Amino acid sequence: MKKIVAKQEVCMGCGLCEVYCTVQHSKSKDVIKAYNSERPKPISRVTVERNKPVSFAIQCRHCEDAPCVTACLSGAMKKDEKTGQVTHDKEKCMGCWTCIMVCPYGAIKMDKENHVVAKCDLCQGFDEPACVANCPNEALVFKEVKS
């Protein structure tokens, strides 16, 4: 399946991926509203990890054997056998945080206002995820990866 891959050596740590992800997952799709006024606050599902001088972006890896799916108490986290994606159903989610406990990437975020988790959905319906499309230095690549 196609996954997002991080090229650490060209990541500048600018954080634009987080901004675009937040806007993409906002209701308004407007950067100022998304950051300043929209409630519940939209959540970025990508995080730029920094340990100077190293930085890279991380988001859900859509694991083959996804621990979050097995651990999910409510049935919200599922593996789509056709696409290979790990999907999260916000309506089903009970906000128990069990997936966060077992995600080896630390890639599942808490949406505290909605009391659910949020994670990368690969920007369903778009050619390319927003973080990849808008990375100024092409440090994020959307490409076919084994498993």
Add this chain to the structure above:
Amino acid sequence: MAKYVIVGASAAGLGAVEAIRDVDPDGTITVITEENCSHYSRPMISDFVSGKAGLKKIDCRTEDFWKENNVKVIIGKKATALNFNEKTVQLEGGEKVPYEKLLLATGGKPFVPKTEGSDKDGVFTFTTINDAQRIAAKIFAINAKAAVVIGGGLIGISITEALLKRGLKVTMVELQDKILSLLLDAKGSDIMEAVVRKAGVDIITGQSVQKILGKPDNDGVVEGVLLTKSGQVTCDLVIMAIGVVPRIELVAGSPVKTNRGIVVDNMMRTSMPDVYASGDVAEAYDFVLNQNRLLPLWPLAVLEGQVAGCNMAGKQATYAGGTNMSSLKYFGVPVVSVGLANPKEDPTLEVLTKLDPEHNVYKKLVLKNNVIVGITLVNSIERAGILYYLMKNGVNVKKFKQKLLEDDFSWAALPTGLQRKMSVVQ
């Protein structure tokens, strides 16, 4: 004849069905459950009581789960006996279900200490949706105002929060000196206790309930409890929320080996050929303690059921083990506890802690030979999974251990070799 028979339709049974169907799309599966509601999320029954989730929401699989997996399900009937010679499961009423491969996923039943008056109207246990429905109906029927929850562990805190949300005055009674004592050390427990008290709950620790009191005009109906050391608490409801014990009665007196639960190997096989056990009824492997033991936790039950299912269907799988691990969502304070939370003094263990009282944040790691064997995170849990990965894989953390509890800890703090191995970076 059903090729696969599974007794129990909760976490372990569901995991087994899914695993069997991954390997064997055609073999007949029969699932037997005494409950009237199946594939619901047991950990969500407190959300049902609080009113946050209805029956539809707590269904943790698709509506047509049995149909989609081509499972014959026998609902609302109890398995009463096993015959290992003729390889059958007997149901109440006498009907026999033959099996080729059998999974015992019978789970646990609530532990109820012998307490005078525990048969009174208004006393409940809290492990099934049936319990939750009865409690919710009772609150409505008598316009309940106050409850005593016996047990300050995982089940106790979940029902306490739910009852509080329903507007009841709740008193939590815990025999140990601290609440959540299996998950938190004294510091962590103190933080949670303060949060729970602030929400309006009375917490009584270090004693239990010796007697459940009836009304003067109707002794069969709960009016309060008498504590073991001192005092009485008036209430309309008493919830026994102490814990669960494995339901091994089906194999009692049989050659199937049991300790407190059913003994299994790392393929989830019992001592009887073609009979497997998983979930709360089984004593599965704990990779921290390096021994098999009871760990009645939903995610582990699913995993164990998956392993059993694979092996039943002929694809060898081994269980890597679990450990005492829970995440809590109650009273607005997220908590993660994995492995050793509160070990006794031990010179071979190293303990790292970080406390931020202003934000109610407490983090603690227990290390043995520079490998993480315990994780406690209160109010700062988003990176829990990375720590759990290091723990589960026995990664030596000597070179970066001072970074593990930092606020900005992430994969960026870990060695490049490990990052590449996990494909964190290209």
